[in-house]
Every structure is written in structure tokens, then in C-alpha cells.
Amino acid sequence: MTYIVNLNALAGGLFIIAAFGILATRQIRACLKLFILQSLLLAASALLLGLSPFSIHLMAVAAINLVTKVFFLPWLLRRLLNEEVYTRREISQAITIPSALLIALVLTIGAYFFSLSWVETASAASAIRINVPIGLAGLLIGALTLTTRREAVSQLLGLLAMENGAFFAGIAIAQGLPLIAELALAFDVLVLIFVAGVLTRAVHERTGSTAVGRLSSLREEPHE
Amino acid sequence: MVKHILFNILQVLVVMGFSPLAVGVLNCLKEIVQSKRGPSIFQPYRDLRKLFAKDEVVAEESSWIFRVTPYIVFVAPIFVALLIPVLTSYPLFWAFMGDMVGAGFVLALGGFFAALAAVDTANPYGSMGASRTRMVGFLAEPVFLIVFFSVSFVADSTIPYIVQQKWVTPMANFFEPSHILLLVAFIMLILAEKGRIPVDNPSGHFELAMIEESKDLEYSGRGAALMKWGGWMKFFVLMIVFSNVLLTPWGLASTMDWGAILLAILLVMIKILFFILFLVLVESSLAKLRLFRISEFMSAAFVIAVISMLTSVFS
Numbered sequence: 328m329t330y331i332v333n334l335n336a337l338a339g340g341l342f343i344i345a346a347f348g349i350l351a352t353r354q355i356r357a358c359l360k361l362f363i364l365q366s367l368l369l370a371a372s373a374l375l376l377g378l379s380p381f382s383i384h385l386m387a388v389a390a391i392n393l394v395t396k397v398f399f400l401p402w403l404l405r406r407l408l409n410e411e412v413y414t415r416r417e418i419s420q421a422i423t424i425p426s427a428l429l430i431a432l433v434l435t436i437g438a439y440f441f442s443l444s445w446v447e448t449a450s451a452a453s454a455i456r457i458n459v460p461i462g463l464a465g466l467l468i469g470a471l472t473l474t475t476r477r478e479a480v481s482q483l484l485g486l487l488a489m490e491n492g493a494f495f496a497g498i499a500i501a502q503g504l505p506l507i508a509e510l511a512l513a514f515d516v517l518v519l520i521f522v523a524g525v526l527t528r529a530v531h532e533r534t535g536s537t538a539v540g541r542l543s544s545l546r547e548e549p550h551e
Numbered sequence: 552m553v554k555h556i557l558f559n560i561l562q563v564l565v566v567m568g569f570s571p572l573a574v575g576v577l578n579c580l581k582e583i584v585q586s587k588r589g590p591s592i593f594q595p596y597r598d599l600r601k602l603f604a605k606d607e608v609v610a611e612e613s614s615w616i617f618r619v620t621p622y623i624v625f626v627a628p629i630f631v632a633l634l635i636p637v638l639t640s641y642p643l644f645w646a647f648m649g650d651m652v653g654a655g656f657v658l659a660l661g662g663f664f665a666a667l668a669a670v671d672t673a674n675p676y677g678s679m680g681a682s683r684t685r686m687v688g689f690l691a692e693p694v695f696l697i698v699f700f701s702v703s704f705v706a707d708s709t710i711p712y713i714v715q716q717k718w719v720t721p722m723a724n725f726f727e728p729s730h731i732l733l734l735v736a737f738i739m740l741i742l743a744e745k746g747r748i749p750v751d752n753p754s755g756h757f758e759l760a761m762i763e764e765s766k767d768l769e770y771s772g773r774g775a776a777l778m779k780w781g782g783w784m785k786f787f788v789l790m791i792v793f794s795n796v797l798l799t800p801w802g803l804a805s806t807m808d809w810g811a812i813l814l815a816i817l818l819v820m821i822k823i824l825f826f827i828l829f830l831v832l833v834e835s836s837l838a839k840l841r842l843f844r845i846s847e848f849m850s851a852a853f854v855i856a857v858i859s860m861l862t863s864v865f866s
Binding site for chain 2: 329332333334336337339340341343344347351424425428429431432435436439443446456457460461
């Protein structure tokens with residue numbers, strides 16, 4: 328039984344590193360890989376939590392996550408946008424990477440602080456101690472990624488990382504989440520990616536770039 | 552007591568004797584990954600023998616610092632080898648003379664003199680390298696301190712022999728997020744401190760791009776040999792701290808007999824080999840960062856170290 332708690336803690340540690348990686352990585356392909364890793368860790372955590380008091384719901388969460396986020400979603404993103412988008416490096420963020428990292432640090436401290444009341448009441452072996460603060464931190468760091476990034480794909484990955492964080496905290500709190508909600512959420516995410524991907528592709532075809540930062544100014548003719 | 556002192560001396564001999572081998576294996580494996588044949592793993596020993604046999608040339612304008620530095624650089628890692636658990640899991644004669652912070656200071660002293668000596672001969676490349684090393688150094692310094700803070704939060708001590716026990720008793724400590732984050736931060740520190748890719752390219756011979764290597768360009772003969780050997784020993788000592796104190800505190804001798812010690816030498820070498828394999832993987836898959844991107848790398852290490860401390864405080 329203890330090794331399940333241990334492995335879950337390990338997954339938690341790696342999960343928050345992946346969240347920081349998505350925030351700080353410039354190359355979009357590496358960003359996508361880190362997102363896949365993060366989703367894999369989320370699935371692993373759900374599987375581990377589903378094992379110890381046996382819960383078919385959490386197993387299902389793990390399976391859905393594995394299929395949609397680890398395999399299907401990256402494949403979809405790769406298919407929708409051409410290779411050039413992924414080899415690109417993002418040079419200009421809204422704020423520089425070191426300051427974004429420091430803000431993320433403050434957010435993580437906040438996440439630990441806010442989840443203190445949960446952590447204090449939980450028993451030492453409970454997954455809440457790991458999953459709630461780290462999931463909350465992952466959510467906040469994802470939101471930060473969403474605001475600092477200026478490329479469409481990495482913004483999208485920030486949004487998905489937010490969702491991953493919410494799930495990571497959620498699987499420890501709400502053990503018996505109805506399966507239908509899980510399924511609905513998973514398909515929601517897929518539809519979101521599909522729409523955003525098609526939109527990004529259209530923008531890319533028209534303007535030759537996926538930099539969202541340029542969209543703030545109005546222009547009649549396409550930007551070169 | 553006599554045996555403790557003997558074992559302590561043996562630790563130093565292991566660090567002195569095997570550090571060129573570790574570097575040789577690293578260089579050889581890196582070349583093999585690039586589908587070359589690679590130099591012999593004993594090449595560093597041959598380099599040392601060649602350099603010790605050669606004459607030494609010292610610039611006329613240089614001061615005593617230039618002459619003293621090779622000895623300081625050579626001796627600093629030896630002192631650290633006395634303080635850390637290289638072979639045994641029980642404290643040896645010198646174990647309580649200094650903690651991990653002390654060991655860090657002793658290593659930093661060597662780095663400080665190396666930087667001074669690089670400026671001393673007024674070789675432009677030397678001072679450029681020295682200023683860059685200092686830049687990396689002062690970005691690494693806060694990370695070092697935070698790592699020690701988070702170690703002391705977990706183990707209530709920074710003596711390496713005590714820290715080593717705390718990570719595995721109870722076993723749950725080993726899997727804690729604070730431990731994982733600490734390991735990542737410390738790996739990034741080793742890469743920065745020893746000038747490996749992605750911070751610096753150790754096999755590059757282009758002076759303008761050098762960080763670490765350009766400091767001993769002016770040395771020849773015995774001075775060069777001592778500087779090189781000292782650098783390898785520092786690298787070896789950092790790997791030992793990482794593998795024996797932080798990552799895998801198993802496989803060390805727990806009894807006083809010589810058989811256990813010899814077995815421990817073998818196991819430590821296997822651990823180092825795994826660390827070297829990891830380094831080869833990192834070095835052949837990443838590119839060197841631009842100079843001003845290093846601050847990003849180090850700030851990532853800093854943030855990871857602070858979160859490691861945070862998680863150990865809050866849990």
C-alpha cells in the first residue's frame with residue numbers, strides 16, 4: 328500500500344517540473360513533448376489512486392486521459408498544423424522567461440498556502456497532501472503560460488496544462504466523479520483542440536505566422 | 552580509530568585515482584554516440600603523465616597567485632573528499648569537520664583562485680573566461696544555498712553522512728516531491744558548475760566561446776596537469792555527492808572490514824558509470840545555450856530549488 332503513495336508522490340514531483348517546463352521551454356515541439364509527459368503523469372496518478380481503494384471511476388479517468396491527451400490529441404495537433412510551426416522557437420514572450428519563472432514561483436507558494444487547510448486535515452498517507460497543492464500550482468502555472476505565450480500552439484498547451492492541473496487536484500478530492508462528466512470533459516477538450524487547431528491553421532495560411540501577439544493591431548492587408 | 556583514518560585516506564586515493572578514468576569513459580562514450588571510435592578510456596592518465604614530464608613555462612609578469620593556484624585547485628577537492636561519504640555509510644575521522652556548505656566553500660575557493668590566476672597573466676581570453684565563470688558562479692550560488700536549506704529542512708542537518716540516511720528512512724522520503732525537485736536542481740547545478748552542455752561545451756576549442764576551459768590556457772607542464780586533475784576531481788566529487796548523498800545512498804560499506812570497502816569501490820564506480828551515461832545522453836541531445844540564456848537556465852534551477860524547499864516546509 329505504501330508504494331502506491333510513494334509512486335504517487337513521485338508522479339506529483341515530476342508533474343510540477345513538467346508544468347514549469349511548459350512555461351519555460353521556447354521550442355514548441357519540446358513544449359508539446361512536456362505536455363505529453365505531464366498528461367502521462369496525470370494518468371499514472373489517477374491509476375495509482377484508483378488502485379488503493381479500488382475505484383473503477385479513477386481507472387476510467389486514467390484510461391480516458393491516456394487515450395485522449397497522450398495519443399490522440401498530439402496526433403491531432405500534428406496533423407492539423409504543418410511541421411514548420413513546431414520547429415519554431417518563440418523569441419518574444421510577453422514577459423521574459425526568468426521573470427515568468429519567478430511569478431510561477433509565487434503562484435506555487437500561493438497554491439501551497441491556499442491548500443493548507445486541506446493538507447492539514449488530511450492523513451499522512453492521503454493523496455490529498457500531494458495532489459491538491461501540486462494540481463493547484465499546475466493550474467495556476469498553466470494560466471500563466473496562457474498569458475505570457477504569444478504563439479498559438481503554446482497558448483493552447485497552456486490551456487491544456489491548466490486543465491491537467493485541475494484534474495490532478497480533482498482526482499484526489501472527488502473520488503466518485505461520475506464517468507459521464509469525465510467523458511464529456513474529454514470530448515470537450517478534443518473539440519476545443521480541433522476548433523483551435525483549424526483556426527490556427529487558417530491564420531497561419533493567411534498571414535504566414537501563428538504569433539498571437541500580432542493580432543492586437545487592426546490591419547487591412549496581410550502582415551508580411 | 553586507525554582504521555577510520557586509513558579509510559579516509561583511501562577515499563582520497565579513490566577520488567584521485569578514478570577521477571581521470573571517469574572523465575576518460577565520459578569522453579569515449581560521447582564520441583561513440585557520435586559514431587566515432589573515441590579515445591581510449593585511459594587517455595586522461597596518459598595526458599597527465601605527459602604533462603608532468605614536460606617543462607613548465609610561467610609568464611614573467613605574473614604574480615605569486617599564478618604559481619600557487621594549481622596547488623589550491625588540486626587540493627580543494629581532496630579536502631572535500633575527506634568530508635563526504637565516498638565509500639562508507641558511517642562517519643569517518645574527518646566527517647564532522649565540515650558540512651555540505653563547508654564543502655561548497657572549499658570548492659568555491661579553488662574556483663576563486665582559478666579565476667584570479669586567469670586574470671593574472673593579462674591574457675585577454677583568460678579574463679574573459681574568468682568573468683564568464685564568475686557570472687555562472689554567482690547565478691549558481693543562490694541555487695546552492697537553497698538546495699542546502701531544503702536538505703536541512705528534511706534532514707535537520709547538512710552533514711552529508713546524516714543527510715544520506717534521511718532520504719531512505721523512511722523510504723517515503725525518497726519519493727517526496729521535494730527530493731525529486733532537489734535532484735533536478737542539483738543536476739542543473741553540476742552541469743553549470745562544471746561547464747558541461749548546455750551551459751558550456753567542454754570539448755570546444757574555440758577561445759571566444761569558452762567559459763570553463765579558458766581559465767587554464769596559460770598553464771603548461773606540471774601546472775596544467777594539476778589544474779586539469781583538480782578539475783576532474785572536482786567533477787568526480789560532485790558526482791559522488793549527487794549519487795552517494797542525494798540519489799542512491801545504497802551500496803556503501805557499513806562494516807569495518809576491507810572486503811566491504813572493496814565492494815563499495817566497485818558499486819560506487821557502477822553508480823558513477825550510470826551518472827556518466829545520463830550525462831552523455833544530456834550532452835548529445837542538447838545544444839549549448841547562448842551566453843545570456845544561461846541566466847534562464849539558472850533561474851529555472853533556482854525556482855525548482857525553492858519549490859523543493861517549499862514542499863518540504865509545507866508537508
